[in-house]
Amino acid sequence: xxxxxxxxxxLTGLISFFVVIVIGSxxxxxxxxxxxxxxxxxxxxxPYLNYPVSVIVQEESGLVLIxxxxxxxxxxxxxxxxxxxxxxxxxxxxxxxYDSPTNRLYLTxxxxxxxxxxxxxxxxPISELKIQGITLNEPRGLxxxxxxxxxxxxxxxxxxxxxxxxxxxIRTIGKEGMGDDEFYYPRGIxxxxxxxxxxxxxxHHTVKVFDSVGNYLFRIGKGGSGPDDLDRPRYVIVKDETxxxxxxxxxxxxxxxxxxxxxxxxxxxxxxxxxxPEGLWIDGNGYLWVADSGNNRVVKLDMTFLMNREAYLxxxxxxxxIDEFLREAASLSPEKRxxxxxxxxxxxxxxKKDDLENMIAEAENIWMKDEENRSTWSEELGIxxxxxxxxxRAAQPAATVKALYRKxxxxxxxxxxxxxxxxxxxxxxxxNLFLIILIIMLLVLLFVLYRIRIARTRRW
Numbered sequence: 001x002x003x004x005x006x007x008x009x010x011l012t013g014l015i016s017f018f019v020v021i022v023i024g025s026x027x028x029x030x031x032x033x034x035x036x037x038x039x040x041x042x043x044x045x046x047p048y049l050n051y052p053v054s055v056i057v058q059e060e061s062g063l064v065l066i067x068x069x070x071x072x073x074x075x076x077x078x079x080x081x082x083x084x085x086x087x088x089x090x091x092x093x094x095x096x097x098y099d100s101p102t103n104r105l106y107l108t109x110x111x112x113x114x115x116x117x118x119x120x121x122x123x124x125p126i127s128e129l130k131i132q133g134i135t136l137n138e139p140r141g142l143x144x145x146x147x148x149x150x151x152x153x154x155x156x157x158x159x160x161x162x163x164x165x166x167x168x169x170i171r172t173i174g175k176e177g178m179g180d181d182e183f184y185y186p187r188g189i190x191x192x193x194x195x196x197x198x199x200x201x202x203x204h205h206t207v208k209v210f211d212s213v214g215n216y217l218f219r220i221g222k223g224g225s226g227p228d229d230l231d232r233p234r235y236v237i238v239k240d241e242t243x244x245x246x247x248x249x250x251x252x253x254x255x256x257x258x259x260x261x262x263x264x265x266x267x268x269x270x271x272x273x274x275x276x277p278e279g280l281w282i283d284g285n286g287y288l289w290v291a292d293s294g295n296n297r298v299v300k301l302d303m304t305f306l307m308n309r310e311a312y313l314x315x316x317x318x319x320x321x322i323d324e325f326l327r328e329a330a331s332l333s334p335e336k337r338x339x340x341x342x343x344x345x346x347x348x349x350x351x352k353k354d355d356l357e358n359m360i361a362e363a364e365n366i367w368m369k370d371e372e373n374r375s376t377w378s379e380e381l382g383i384x385x386x387x388x389x390x391x392x393r394a395a396q397p398a399a400t401v402k403a404l405y406r407k408x409x410x411x412x413x414x415x416x417x418x419x420x421x422x423x424x425x426x427x428x429x430x431x432n433l434f435l436i437i438l439i440i441m442l443l444v445l446l447f448v449l450y451r452i453r454i455a456r457t458r459r460w
Contacts, residue, residue, distance in 0.1 A: 037299050037300075048071075049075065049298065050068060050069075050070035050296060051068075051294075051296065052066050052068055052069065052075075052278075052279075052292075052293055052296065052297070053069040053093075053094050053291055053293060054066070054067040054093070054094055054095055054096055054278065054291055055279050055280075055281050055289045055290075055291050056097070056098060056281045057289065061121075062078065063076050063077070063084060064289070064298070065098075065105070066291070067094055067107070067291075069093060069110075069293075072090050072091060072093070073086055073088045073089070073090055073093070074086070074087040074107070074123060076123060085123060087118070087124075090109055090116070091110070091111040091112035092109055092110035092112070093107055093110075094107075094108045094110045094139070095108040095139070095140055095152070095153070096142060097150060098120060099120075099144060099165065102120075102165070103119065103120035104118070104119070104120055104126070105117070105119070105120050105123065106144075106150060107142075108139040108141075108142055110138050110139060110140060113135075113136045113137055113139065114129075114130075114136060115131075115136075115152070116128060129167050131161060131163045131167045131169055132163070133169055134154075134161055136154050136157070136161075137154060137155070137156035137157045138155045138156040139154050139155065140186075140188070141153035141187055141189040141200075141235065142189070143190055143191050145191045146193075148164075148165060149163065150163055151189050151197065153187055153188065153199065155185060155186060157175075157176075158175055158176035158182070158185070159172050159173060159183065159186075160172065160173040160186070160199060160214075171214060173210060173214040174186075180208070180216040180219075181210070181214070181216045183199070183204065183208075184202070184204050185201075185203040186202055187200045187202045187234045187235060188200040188236050188246070188280075190236050190237045190238045192238040193240070194212075195211070195212035196209055196211055196217065197210040197214070198236045198238055200236050201219075201233075202232050202248075205222060205223035205229070205230045205231055205233065206219045206221045206233070207219060207230070207243075209260075218260060219260075220243070220256055220260045221245075221254075225250050227262060227334055228262060230245065230247050230250070231247060231250045232248045232249045234248045234279075235278055235279050235280050236280070237281065241257050241258050242256075242257065242306075243255070243256040243258060244256075244280055244282075244288065244306070246278055246279070246290070248276055249276075250267075251274045251277070251294070252274055252277070253267075253274065253277060253280075255306050255307070264306065264309050264332060264336070265332070266306060268328065269292065272295065274290075274294075274295070276292075277290055277292050277294075282303070286302075287300050287301060288300070288301045288303055288306065309328075309332060310336075310341070310342065310345070312328070313325055313328060314345060317345060317352075320352065322353055325349050338365065339369075340365070340369045340370040340373075343362045343365045344366060346358070346362045347359055350362060356384065356387065356388055356391070359384060360381070360384050360385070360388065363381050363384060364381065367381060379411070379412060379413065381407075381408075382410075382411035382412050382413025383408075383413055385404050385405075385407040385408035385411065385413070385416075386404075386405065386413050386415060386416045386419075389404030389405045389407075389408060390419070392404060398426055398427045401423050402423045402424060402427065405420035405423060406420060408420075
């Protein structure tokens, strides 16, 4: 009994240790992953969106600007999703950038093949921006770098166009083709703090990265639906060391570091699956805004959910939100899913649900990969297999029960020896056990009588 209690204490301490590592010192008690959803509602607080493609936030005013593509309009809401203004009469509005010093909003109109300049306060159209020597064909993504130069994805011309705010051409990058610096139906663009250009080469199913003057560096992804794949990626945004990609046909967001390594995958937000996500924006407070286009909504996410998925999962466990934990944990990358500290979180979740089969599976994974704590998990596996064998006696064949007790013994649980021997004995007797026991008793009785008779004969 004391050994069992000590083992329980050890295991509890070990799980707690893993959880502390995962959470870290900076994580608060509660982490909200979805802050706001702007979509069709009945109380008219938020507008009806019909395939929103792009979203940005004006930092000074806090206004949220949404390209309501299928409705050919710009929708402006406050941070709570309440409609402030609607600008109709646009022709396929897509990409947007806001220049604070001039209070100008630049907006691409895909169907009109042009860039509009709007007043940043009233959002009234001011003029059309024409780029020197450039004819646009279905322009989409826009970005403004730290030098206030503008980067445009000229989609049907398969190129990036870089220009200043007066329309003076700086350079173009790319053309249609299969090479590293050639594109096919590109969409989104972002520029990182080092001046590197990130662009979604949509129908090549990849994100390509270039230096500031257009030299190809590397790419992320290839066509497919696996963890390392992309299927028609639409938009990309880079913040510090984090890269987020809207993986359009795979209905998910992919999070990478700036070396291209996969950090995580998100395919659910607020319990609902993403559907054809498009535009992305990270505001000054670190919130991620996603144009969840197929669901006709824009959602605001706490970046902690994306960047510290393990911490968020641990917080769900601490609040006993087990089903939500299991739902959200399903989107972890395969590499992270197999880590011992993640398996420890899953073990704790299945322990709360008393799910013996999955507890054994997680304990086996930890036992294989965590050499430092292998002895503790070996003892735990012995107890788990003993429990499974005991619960299986009524419903499973004796051979199955015996194999489970043997597993328990192999993991060092000595209490399993007696039921293992007894089960082996039962297997020998089967349905004739009573007859075998009776014969053995008779043989013992005959042997005793024989010994008594021998003893009496010797006395004579």
